[in-house]
Amino acid sequence: MNRFENLRKQMIDHQMVARGLRDQSVINAISAVQREEFISKDLVEFAYTDSPLPIAANQTISQPYIVALMTAALELKPDERVLEVGTGSGYAAAVLSKIAKEVYTIERHKILANTARRRLEELGYKNIQVLIGDGTLGWPEYAPFDAIVVTAGGPNVPEALKQQMAIGGRLVIPVGSALHAQKLIRIRRVGKNEYKEEDLGSVRFVPLIGAAGWEDERAIKPAGKKTEENLQELVYKSSEHFASINHINLNNLLKRIGDCRLVLLGEASHGTAEFYEMRARITQELIEKKDFSIVAVEADWPDATYINHYIHGTAPDPLLESKPFSRFPTWMWANHSVHEFIRWLKKHNSVRPQSTKVNFYGLDLYSLYSSMEMVLSYLEKVDPETAEVARLRYGCLMPWANNPEIYGQLTVTKQYRECEKDVLVTLRDLLKKRLEYSFADGEKFFNATQNARLVANAERYYRTMYYAENNSWNQRDQHMFETLQAVLEHKDQEAKVIIWEHNSHIGDARATQMSARGELNIGQLVRQKYGDNAYLIGFGTDHGTVAAASEWGGPMEVKQIRPSNIDSYEHIFHEVRTDNFLLPLRKPLLEITRNKLSAERLERAIGVIYQPETELQSHYFYASLSHQFDEYIWFDETRAVEPLARGVTKDVPDTYPFGL
Numbered sequence: 001m002n003r004f005e006n007l008r009k010q011m012i013d014h015q016m017v018a019r020g021l022r023d024q025s026v027i028n029a030i031s032a033v034q035r036e037e038f039i040s041k042d043l044v045e046f047a048y049t050d051s052p053l054p055i056a057a058n059q060t061i062s063q064p065y066i067v068a069l070m071t072a073a074l075e076l077k078p079d080e081r082v083l084e085v086g087t088g089s090g091y092a093a094a095v096l097s098k099i100a101k102e103v104y105t106i107e108r109h110k111i112l113a114n115t116a117r118r119r120l121e122e123l124g125y126k127n128i129q130v131l132i133g134d135g136t137l138g139w140p141e142y143a144p145f146d147a148i149v150v151t152a153g154g155p156n157v158p159e160a161l162k163q164q165m166a167i168g169g170r171l172v173i174p175v176g177s178a179l180h181a182q183k184l185i186r187i188r189r190v191g192k193n194e195y196k197e198e199d200l201g202s203v204r205f206v207p208l209i210g211a212a213g214w215e216d217e218r219a220i221k222p223a224g225k226k227t228e229e230n231l232q233e234l235v236y237k238s239s240e241h242f243a244s245i246n247h248i249n250l251n252n253l254l255k256r257i258g259d260c261r262l263v264l265l266g267e268a269s270h271g272t273a274e275f276y277e278m279r280a281r282i283t284q285e286l287i288e289k290k291d292f293s294i295v296a297v298e299a300d301w302p303d304a305t306y307i308n309h310y311i312h313g314t315a316p317d318p319l320l321e322s323k324p325f326s327r328f329p330t331w332m333w334a335n336h337s338v339h340e341f342i343r344w345l346k347k348h349n350s351v352r353p354q355s356t357k358v359n360f361y362g363l364d365l366y367s368l369y370s371s372m373e374m375v376l377s378y379l380e381k382v383d384p385e386t387a388e389v390a391r392l393r394y395g396c397l398m399p400w401a402n403n404p405e406i407y408g409q410l411t412v413t414k415q416y417r418e419c420e421k422d423v424l425v426t427l428r429d430l431l432k433k434r435l436e437y438s439f440a441d442g443e444k445f446f447n448a449t450q451n452a453r454l455v456a457n458a459e460r461y462y463r464t465m466y467y468a469e470n471n472s473w474n475q476r477d478q479h480m481f482e483t484l485q486a487v488l489e490h491k492d493q494e495a496k497v498i499i500w501e502h503n504s505h506i507g508d509a510r511a512t513q514m515s516a517r518g519e520l521n522i523g524q525l526v527r528q529k530y531g532d533n534a535y536l537i538g539f540g541t542d543h544g545t546v547a548a549a550s551e552w553g554g555p556m557e558v559k560q561i562r563p564s565n566i567d568s569y570e571h572i573f574h575e576v577r578t579d580n581f582l583l584p585l586r587k588p589l590l591e592i593t594r595n596k597l598s599a600e601r602l603e604r605a606i607g608v609i610y611q612p613e614t615e616l617q618s619h620y621f622y623a624s625l626s627h628q629f630d631e632y633i634w635f636d637e638t639r640a641v642e643p644l645a646r647g648v649t650k651d652v653p654d655t656y657p658f659g660l
């Protein structure tokens, strides 16, 4: 079996069969098509990953599972004729051609249609015809069709397609007025004028553009409707403009936040000074004017503990020490903007009674090694015998402490035993002694249990990392949410919390491309639990500089951010007649602006790695902004954070997380 055959088989098992696909004719068809032939050479290594991929003309080859799902929904028989609207790469047409007798496929982009036609011919597909044209009008010359599949999302079901179905025929099409509302529908023609419709679930597709689709790529206006005021102008009228972070008046924002108990502050990169500084400004006002008392950030628990001790006046400045925050990417927390902020927190706390001091916590789980160390050192002090047993149990993970992802790989391939039981029993033993241990010092006990919880979740994270990527992403965000819950339970269920994380964690995942991959995030979980009590604020920028590495573990570089893509939200905001603004979305100044900002568009996410050369593939995803956030803060031009002068300490284990 060659490399791609192997990957194809794994794709079918993990992405399709594991999700419940049982239709053998579809499984056989997918097994018979070489997906790597349908994408550009530089992306072939991703041919079998669980996601759509970019093709020419700013379009995508659909996620393999979606192709399988739609093909199965067509219920094709071998003697049938099928019409596809949206040829794209030609991959789905090739899959259809392995089941049906004849395939007719239409593509509006000349370059895609011509490439697909040539490719299909070279690969020996004889029963596929490719037409350049507007598929919303169907292909009357060859109608009626037994099945029709549309691989782009339109505002309505085009009438021509309904008319071109045979009686007994099936039409599968994504329909919706926005990304959030796009549904995959199956329509059966049961009589001359009788159709039955079924909802097959939420999906996310590029727009269907044509006479009976959207008017253009922005999927704002169904074709044929009269022109309205442009979106840039609406955003201008619906936002509060400001000149600088130091001089901004945040009173209106605080009013909009109202009685919310959780405020989530995002960032569109991990290396932009304005994002940190604005979050610090908002956080300070929330602490001073609205009694917020917890700051929880996308950092590891043990590192954040050093900051917590520092702002309580019980430890030296951790950002000037070399140990905490010494794991790549050091600049994410050890930078001047954060340093100034934690000094402010310390000063604020120094004049407050203990009960109203602010606490600082880390929600992330990339500190397997230091968390194990912290649990053991705690136990050694309170219960040396239990410490001995825990040391033995953690010994299972120790050989991989420097590279936990190797542990994950070894357990998947059954070359090493799983340490799940060892870490869970250690946590359970600790929790069992809650009364005894916390009697001596409740704060230290809480810290130790959080570290033990982190070890248990991190073990599962690395073990499932190679199984399905979305699985480990979800575990990480679930861990962050659980940690937040644990902090609230420990401190005060009614305490008010500010959370600092990347937009991709705090913006509701259900309003982005992530949800189609089965991914959730802390923003979604917080909204599901706290509803309107949580206020989610996203951040964005068009151009400037950013601190980021070129590859995982690489040195920090100051990189130029490319001006935003023409199909992105960022591009719209860049064209607004002002540079910096706050854009309320939950309580918009103009309702129409919010509605228009719900249409699916690209959104940029720069993590600790930034690769401007492949920006469109690696840093943009589709989202529905007004569903994702309650408010959005825009800085047209931004600058890179300035790291504090300290290096990566070599003996601290490096981990391999997501770059966001």
Ligand code: SAM
Pocket (backbone or CB within 6 Å): 059, 060, 061, 062, 085, 086, 087, 088, 089, 090, 091, 092, 093, 106, 107, 108, 109, 112, 133, 134, 135, 136, 151, 152, 205, 206, 207, 208, 209, 210, 211, 213
């Ligand atoms: N089935 C494709 C594959 O396997 O690669 C993926 C299709 S892509 C998600 C959707 C395609 O629909 C794009 O190539 C887009 O240009 C095309 N499209 C959008 N509106 C169209 C229309 N009215 N007629 C034909 N093609 C259209």
